[in-house]
Amino acid sequence: HAKSTGANRVAAFEPGMQTEIEKLFLIEEDLKTALALGQLSVHVQPQYNNARAVIGAELLMRWTHPERGPVSPADFIPVAETSGLIVPLGEWVLEQAMQTLLALERLACDVSLSVNVSPRQFRQLDFVDRVRALLQRTGARADRLIFEITEGLLVERSDSVLVQMNELIALGIRFSIDDFGTGFSSLGYLKRLPIHEIKIDRSFINGVPDDEGDVAIVRSVLLMARQFRLQVIAEGVEDQRQVDFLFANGCEGLQGFLFSRPQAVDHWLAELALAPH
Ligand code: C2E
Ligand code: MG
Ligand code: MG
Ligand code: MG
Numbered sequence: 001h002a003k004s005t006g007a008n009r010v011a012a013f014e015p016g017m018q019t020e021i022e023k024l025f026l027i028e029e030d031l032k033t034a035l036a037l038g039q040l041s042v043h044v045q046p047q048y049n050n051a052r053a054v055i056g057a058e059l060l061m062r063w064t065h066p067e068r069g070p071v072s073p074a075d076f077i078p079v080a081e082t083s084g085l086i087v088p089l090g091e092w093v094l095e096q097a098m099q100t101l102l103a104l105e106r107l108a109c110d111v112s113l114s115v116n117v118s119p120r121q122f123r124q125l126d127f128v129d130r131v132r133a134l135l136q137r138t139g140a141r142a143d144r145l146i147f148e149i150t151e152g153l154l155v156e157r158s159d160s161v162l163v164q165m166n167e168l169i170a171l172g173i174r175f176s177i178d179d180f181g182t183g184f185s186s187l188g189y190l191k192r193l194p195i196h197e198i199k200i201d202r203s204f205i206n207g208v209p210d211d212e213g214d215v216a217i218v219r220s221v222l223l224m225a226r227q228f229r230l231q232v233i234a235e236g237v238e239d240q241r242q243v244d245f246l247f248a249n250g251c252e253g254l255q256g257f258l259f260s261r262p263q264a265v266d267h268w269l270a271e272l273a274l275a276p277h
Contacts, residue, residue, distance in 0.1 A: 027079045030065060035092060039064055042096045043262035044113075047233055047253040054272075055253050056146070056233075058114040059097050060262050061089065086118040091130065096265070098140035103269050105141070114146040114176060119153045125160075128167045135171065142172035146197065149175060151183025154193070162193065169194055176233070181217065190228050198225055202236025205256075209245040222249050 034040050041064070046057040063071045080086040097115045104111060121127055135142055147168065153161060154177075165175060174196035182201045189195070200221055207214025218234075225232045234246050237256030246254060 044265050044268045045262040047255040050247045056112045086120050090121045098138040101140040112144045117147045146174045146176050148178040151185035154189040155185045197231040199233045205234050205236050
């Protein structure tokens with residue numbers, strides 16, 4: 001009956017909107033089976049320091065639909081969030097991260113892996129138990145795992161989120177604030193929570209070094225991070241002038257198309273196996 005209510009509601013909208021809503025609905029229907037049908041995969045995008053050494057990498061979910069081809073995370077992640085499908089999908093990515101950590105260990109490559117964790121995952125009462133069980137089952141090291149969360153999760157100010165974060169930190173997991181600066185959160189959490197890292201959003205990195213406003217924001221964030229002893233990663237680095245500006249201003253890690261596009265995990269591991277590190 002949920003379907004028929006949806007269809008009735010759709011009928012009241014303009015034709016253009018109808019296709020948009022139908023598209024989202026189709027995405028949700030197809031996404032339900034995507035994992036079971038092996039249509040999902042994980043890509044990885046490395047992060048580099050001033051010496052061009054890989055210091056970490058972020059795992060990013062990919063979906064190749066049998067008819068529509070690759071579907072952008074910008075289209076399917078929001079659907080997965082609202083439907084709750086992000087919970088099993090996110091857990092699957094987490095397991096992929098742990099398997100990848102084992103492969104990195106076999107290569108004697110000690111980089112950390114970052115995984116995007118949705119607020120929906122945190123709202124599971126047994127989230128910490130599930131993470132702990134996955135760690136035990138895979139044998140992966142928790143101290144090589146970074147959970148990327150957004151300011152939105154911290155805005156909730158829910159005590160249970162703080163308790164869960166501290167339990168995960170006790171396991172060795174570190175936390176990174178993704179898309180830093182785009183949320184409406186107060187900075188108070190920086191003094192309350194043992195955050196390890198912040199990732200400056202691509203929208204601010206875009207404008208450096210030419211846009212005065214972006215320059216001011218990025219410099220201020222880097223100064224503040226130093227006071228809090230936070231590591232900083234810049235997202236979406238696309239040209240050398242951004243690199244020069246960011247390293248000159250003390251940013252530790254850069255991630256972006258200039259260095260590397262997100263790539264298949266196996267491809268990346270093969271590359272690491274050949275390169276000295
Ligand atoms: P994000 O976590 O902020 O990830 C960074 C996004 O920026 C990725 O988009 C990446 O491909 C893109 N990117 C990296 N370097 C550059 C660059 O130089 N230029 C430009 N224009 N873009 C760059 P992607 O893979 O499309 O993912 C979009 C968002 O979807 C992610 O943003 C994240 O919020 C979400 N997402 C992806 N995978 C997962 C996942 O496994 N779980 C959850 N909860 N969310 C995910
Ligand atoms: Mg991220
Ligand atoms: Mg981001
Ligand atoms: Mg994002």
